[in-house]
Every structure is written in structure tokens, then in C-alpha cells.
Amino acid sequence: MDTVPENACMGPGLVLIFWGVIFSVIAAVWVALVVAAIWGWKRNIVWLKWGATVAAGLFAVAAVAIVGFFAFGVYWFSRPTEVFHEAFREYPSPEVSDLESRQFFFADNGEVRMRFITTRLEYERLVPGDLRPSSAEEVRRRMGIRSEGDPEWWTFQFNPSWQYALRETERDANRAGKRGFFWELEVFAYDPSASVAYYFFSGID
Incomplete structure (x- = not known):
């Protein structure tokens, strides 16, 4: 092989696009859960208000943990x-x-x-x-x-x-x-x- 393959390293731009899409999906799901929780509380739909509230809370905790994990990894391995x-x-x-x-x-x-x-x-x-x-x-x-x-x-x-x-x-x-x-x-x-x-x-x- 005479040269590095052209796609050997696609660069940080692709990473930003990829994670931008992932975080957009996460944000959309979380917003949908929050809206569902608010609707459930307003209409007093027990299963909806509690289910959506708990799901939104767990989703937020998981999202923060994932972001924190990757942020720490990027920081640590950039040293x-x-x-x-x-x-x-x-x-x-x-x-x-x-x-x-x-x-x-x-x-x-x-x-x-x-x-x-x-x-x-x-x-x-x-x-x-x-x-x-x-x-x-x-x-x-x-x-x-x-x-x-x-x-x-x-x-x-x-x-x-x-x-x-x-x-x-x-x-x-x-x-x-x-x-x-x-x-x-x-x-x-x-x-x-x-x-x-x-x-x-x-x-x-």
C-alpha cells in the first residue's frame, strides 16, 4: 500500500455532525416526555403524569451521565x-x-x-x-x-x-x-x- 487510504481519518467535523444528531434526538425525546408529563398533570391522567415524569427524570440522569463520561474521556485522552x-x-x-x-x-x-x-x-x-x-x-x-x-x-x-x-x-x-x-x-x-x-x-x- 503506497499511501494512507483517503478516508483513513475523516476528521472532527464528522464527529460534530454525528454527536449533534445524537444529542438532537436525545433532546427531542426528553422534550416529548416533559410535554407528556405536563399534559398528564394538567389532565390528571395518573399513569401518564407519573410515567412520563419518572421517564423524563431517568432520561435526563442517563443523558447527563453519558455526556459526562464522553467529556471526561475526551479531556483525559487529549492530555x-x-x-x-x-x-x-x-x-x-x-x-x-x-x-x-x-x-x-x-x-x-x-x-x-x-x-x-x-x-x-x-x-x-x-x-x-x-x-x-x-x-x-x-x-x-x-x-x-x-x-x-x-x-x-x-x-x-x-x-x-x-x-x-x-x-x-x-x-x-x-x-x-x-x-x-x-x-x-x-x-x-x-x-x-x-x-x-x-x-x-x-x-x-
Whole structure:
């Protein structure tokens, strides 16, 4: 596979649309229950007023719990130290500084970008064992050219003087990669002139 599939990461826009629809449905159901409860109380329809009131209350509690759960998850996994830990199975050492990250997972696709300052020795120590040495040209073919929506700190390059390590899991419906996707691309690069490391992951089912 020469490049990342075009739909490997659909971006946060799709997430906003999806959850906007979900929350709209939830809000509509809750409003309908509230209206039914009010109608039941006004007309003194016992089964309606109590049933709708209890249902609306339970629905509201469940909705708040679900929203809170997802909000906490988004907050927790947007923390650069947690993104680092997920990538390297350890937290940053004193050799790592100026850590920046952006992580996005939704449904059948996900993407991670991370940048930090470190020494060459620390970079080489951190390279995951299942990544193999690679070249700037091969990484360019695998990743493709990406610029739209990149964070300002993502100054990744395809530079022959950099060090690269790469892992690609070919699409296989019977075997998922280490992050659970059926196609995965993982790149870890180091710019020796600036002592900056870059980590990139993309996955799709």
C-alpha cells in the first residue's frame, strides 16, 4: 500500500455532525416526555403524569451521565502525557520536553500526532520494537502529503537527514493491528538538527 487510504481519518467535523444528531434526538425525546408529563398533570391522567415524569427524570440522569463520561474521556485522552503513554507504554522521562499532541479516534478510524524535544539516544530508546528503520521517501509514499488541518506545531518533513521508523499493518479483516484497526500506519521520526521527535499514527477498519 503506497499511501494512507483517503478516508483513513475523516476528521472532527464528522464527529460534530454525528454527536449533534445524537444529542438532537436525545433532546427531542426528553422534550416529548416533559410535554407528556405536563399534559398528564394538567389532565390528571395518573399513569401518564407519573410515567412520563419518572421517564423524563431517568432520561435526563442517563443523558447527563453519558455526556459526562464522553467529556471526561475526551479531556483525559487529549492530555499529551497520556497520548505519549499510549504510544510508548511509558510516561515521558526527564529527557522529553515541549510535548505537544493531538489525538482523534472515532468509530472506524483514528489518528495521532505528537511532537517533542529529546535527545537522539532517547529517541532510539523509545522506538517501538515493531517499527523498522525506514527512509524519507518510503515514509512519504506511505503517509502521503498532509497539510489541511495540521496543528501549527506539526512541522514534520520528509528529509533524508532525518531518522525514520515505520510500521504498516496491511488491511486484513481477520486480524486487527495493535491498536485494534485492520489497517494501521505508525511512523516515528527524529530531526537531529533540532533534536525534535515526531510520532504519527493512522488507523482504519
